[in-house]
């Protein structure tokens with residue numbers, strides 16, 4: 001591959017070479033692209049976008065943003081972006097945890113299928129093909145800048161390589177540590193700086209795939225003072241909450257979230273919003289530089305979150321990763337289309353378009369493939385480039401592995417959502433009447449529940465992938481203990 005001979009930016013490390021068999025398969029899949037015209041040292045896109053820019057934000061709830069109706073000033077830059085983008089109002093992550101959610105986003109397949117779940121300690125093995133590998137092997141530059149410690153490259157003894165597969169530059173340098181846990185992270189300003197340093201070497205006509213993952217507003221909520229100032233005191237104090245001895249948010253402030261002297265929800269909610277505002281400001285800085293360098297208008301830009309956060313719903317506080325409640329798996333999703341698609345499009349693709357049809361992170365794989373004109377199957381998703389998304393389709397969400405007695409599966413078709421916890425009776429929610437899922441209506445609509453389950457089973461059976469192959473089992477307990485000693489895990493999944 002020509003890409004493997006490229007010089008890396010100082011301080012970055014190329015990702016692990018992929019298995020020859022996978023490389024050959026990918027070459028076959030994208031071979032129709034040929035060598036093509038080159039721009040900035042890479043081949044030019046044959047699709048409507050010259051490049052793809054994917055921005056994900058950790059723990060960002062869909063409903064805490066101004067364009068989604070939040071009344072507080074958390075997101076001026078995202079609100080401006082929404083005015084020139086399509087906002088998918090009914091977007092779902094595949095899991096309420098960083099690792100499995102992003103594994104699904106980058107593969108167009110579900111966590112069970114790619115070994116990217118069920119926890120943050122399980123890394124995808126090399127056998128899995130990621131969108132970055134497909135894009136890289138088609139001759140585009142690929143680069144990622146991540147800020148969550150669980151996205152760091154795993155050490156060789158982990159026996160897997162994770163979500164960095166396919167990124168020529170995978171910058172996982174962390175400049176900070178969580179306040180209450182031995183987990184590394186990178187602040188949003190440092191993440192933007194790193195991405196901008198890479199962009200400084202790009203020419204205006206260059207084709208590339210860039211992924212930037214911000215860690216704020218993941219807890220503990222410690223925003224810069226300048227972003228807390230306009231939001232402090234905006235939430236009522238609320239009831240006293242116990243400070244947890246564990247990292248669980250069930251009925252308590254999780255231990256990893258505890259801030260000195262703060263024992264009621266209000267100050268935490270203020271700080272969560274301020275963290276969102278901090279991310280928003282850094283996104284604004286990144287977008288500003290992309291515009292200034294004329295790299296935005298010919299790009300497909302996607303902004304989303306890996307998962308949400310519960311801010312007290314169901315007495316589950318300041319936490320994620322323990323249930324599939326909607327606050328945890330509904331995510332913001334904005335797509336700013338390249339100019340070649342928006343010019344004269346009818347209906348218009350930009351200009352504050354809102355789409356109510358259900359979509360998922362798995363739809364980004366086929367969207368990226370189509371945007372760059374690549375030859376690859378669509379995997380589990382549907383392209384978001386066209387106007388014809390179905391109003392009803394099956395989209396699942398997952399928590400924990402298939403063999404876990406407390407396995408959670410949720411299935412929505414946009415109108416209804418079934419929540420199937422192995423140890424509990426199945427629940428059903430009417431999203432049209434009850435989007436926050438307050439009232440279980442399984443007893444009233446058993447036929448709907450059965451229909452959803454049947455359609456889910458059929459959907460999973462109908463997998464069209466040509467590269468389906470078994471993946472190695474997740475890390476065993478012994479490996480996990482070894483990783484704990486290296487600071488990769490802290491005995492929980494958040």
Ligand SMILES: [Zn+2]
Nearest residue numbers: 058059098306
């Ligand atoms: Zn996360």
